[in-house]
Amino acid sequence: MDREAEKKKYRTGLICSLSCSVLWGVLPIYWQALRPIESSAIIFYRIFLVGVVCFFAALKLYGWEGIKEPLREKGAKLKYFAAGLLITANWSIYIWAVNADHVIQTCIGYYIEPLMVCVFGIVFFKEKLTRHKLAAFALACGGVIIVLLHFMEVPVIALSLAITFAVYAAMKKSVQVPAMLSLLYETMFLSPIALVVILFMEARGQGALGVGQPYQYVLLLIVGFCTALPLGLFAAAANKVPLVTLGILEYISPSISLVIGIFLLGEPFDLIQLLAFVVIWIGLVFFTMGEYRESRKKEQDAKE
Numbered sequence: 162m163d164r165e166a167e168k169k170k171y172r173t174g175l176i177c178s179l180s181c182s183v184l185w186g187v188l189p190i191y192w193q194a195l196r197p198i199e200s201s202a203i204i205f206y207r208i209f210l211v212g213v214v215c216f217f218a219a220l221k222l223y224g225w226e227g228i229k230e231p232l233r234e235k236g237a238k239l240k241y242f243a244a245g246l247l248i249t250a251n252w253s254i255y256i257w258a259v260n261a262d263h264v265i266q267t268c269i270g271y272y273i274e275p276l277m278v279c280v281f282g283i284v285f286f287k288e289k290l291t292r293h294k295l296a297a298f299a300l301a302c303g304g305v306i307i308v309l310l311h312f313m314e315v316p317v318i319a320l321s322l323a324i325t326f327a328v329y330a331a332m333k334k335s336v337q338v339p340a341m342l343s344l345l346y347e348t349m350f351l352s353p354i355a356l357v358v359i360l361f362m363e364a365r366g367q368g369a370l371g372v373g374q375p376y377q378y379v380l381l382l383i384v385g386f387c388t389a390l391p392l393g394l395f396a397a398a399a400n401k402v403p404l405v406t407l408g409i410l411e412y413i414s415p416s417i418s419l420v421i422g423i424f425l426l427g428e429p430f431d432l433i434q435l436l437a438f439v440v441i442w443i444g445l446v447f448f449t450m451g452e453y454r455e456s457r458k459k460e461q462d463a464k465e
Contacts, residue, residue: 174401186417210385212352270322293451300444
């Protein structure tokens with residue numbers, strides 16, 4: 162590939178990654194726009210509609226045989242079912258937290274998440290423990306301790322988001338299928354259950370139809386698209402830019418959500434919380450610098 166084509170590929174990847182981060186960052190506005198629809202109803206609609214969107218997208222991209230082929234691998238169905246439970250738990254905690262006015266705590270969770278993924282890599286996959294990873298994780302723990310001492314309670318939402326995604330990422334390490342197929346497999350086992358629950362809730366007047374406005378029904382119907390689009394952009398970016406660049410750009414998402422939580426949604430944010438975020442941000446600087454140096458070293462070694 163010539164230099165100009167490489168530059169074009171990188172620019173495309175950068176645009177995809179930035180678009181993905183911005184979309185994920187502004188999602189709290191979308192979820193809050195669905196209130197007073199219950200979070201439980203939103204969660205089940207999301208599971209079902211993501212399955213529908215991914216099925217038709219995968220059918221167009223890979224065909225029926227292309228969808229079935231990866232599922233023939235031994236243990237694949239169980240693996241995807243377990244991964245589906247984990248990512249559903251992660252998204253469910255996130256949606257509930259946003260609609261319960263805990264956007265800032267979700268930001269803490271998504272700042273800690275990449276550090277937690279590193280810890281899982283070190284513990285379960287014997288990946289190298291470097292000084293910058295250790296420093297970053299120690300500072301992230303420091304930020305959590307500050308929150309714990311200030312509020313005298315464990316930041317359950319933040320830790321739950323970070324841990325469920327870290328376990329999910331660890332499971333996905335052995336999965337080598339395109340993102341759209343992977344998301345389809347993770348939702349296809351849960352979608353029929355979600356549809357039954359939706360019909361039951363609507364029949365009892367506890368779903369979306371009894372409390373929402375017409376424009377909210379439209380918003381709810383595109384929840385599958387709103388979930389699949391940023392994932393597709395992320396997958397496209399992953400093939401075009403270095404993973405270090407991708408990881409750094411991921412911090413844009415919780416940063417946007419933090420600004421939205423403070424200035425648009427008016428969530429309380431005091432100096433102690435700011436101190437906790439500053440400690441976590443310093444950890445992320447260590448993490449980012451270390452990952453960048455490692456990436457450059459690998460590139461130089463490959464050229465030699």
